[in-house]
Amino acid sequence: xxxxxxxxxxxxxxxxxxxxxxxxxxxxxxxxxxxxxxxxxxxxxxxxxxxxxxxxxxxxxxxxxxxxxxxxxxxxxxxxxxxxxxxxxxxxxxxxxxxxxxxxxxxxxxxxxxxxxxxxxxxxxxxxxxxxxxxx
Numbered sequence: 001x002x003x004x005x006x007x008x009x010x011x012x013x014x015x016x017x018x019x020x021x022x023x024x025x026x027x028x029x030x031x032x033x034x035x036x037x038x039x040x041x042x043x044x045x046x047x048x049x050x051x052x053x054x055x056x057x058x059x060x061x062x063x064x065x066x067x068x069x070x071x072x073x074x075x076x077x078x079x080x081x082x083x084x085x086x087x088x089x090x091x092x093x094x095x096x097x098x099x100x101x102x103x104x105x106x107x108x109x110x111x112x113x114x115x116x117x118x119x120x121x122x123x124x125x126x127x128x129x130x131x132x133x134x135x136x
Contacts, residue, residue: 010124012117034106045094058077
């Protein structure tokens with residue numbers, strides 16, 4: 001058993017929000033999956049993308065959003081919803097509410113999170129460093 005102290009983990013910052021990966025194959029001994037919390041700022045979201053090698057499961061903790069999956073019609077998501085995104089399926093999530101949209105994200109197998117570090121708006125905040133929410 002590994003007790004994970006989220007205060008010792010860096011935060012990934014983007015123009016649209018934040019991610020803290022609690023478990024990854026690179027950071028957690030013996031892990032083959034990735035698990036973390038995603039915060040999408042009001043009116044923001046991530047662009048349509050896919051994970052060619054991993055399925056993804058999202059669990060909505062709070063807030064309201066719009067989810068796309070492949071070329072199907074967008075659908076609303078809210079607290080308590082669970083979204084399964086099959087391997088290689090294109091998808092996006094956008095916050096259409098006034099408060100942050102908080103999600104738990106799970107990749108199987110882990111590793112898809114590495115692709116996010118190459119995005120132009122990626123910044124890594126040191127453990128304990130706090131990101132301010134600012135108005136543009």
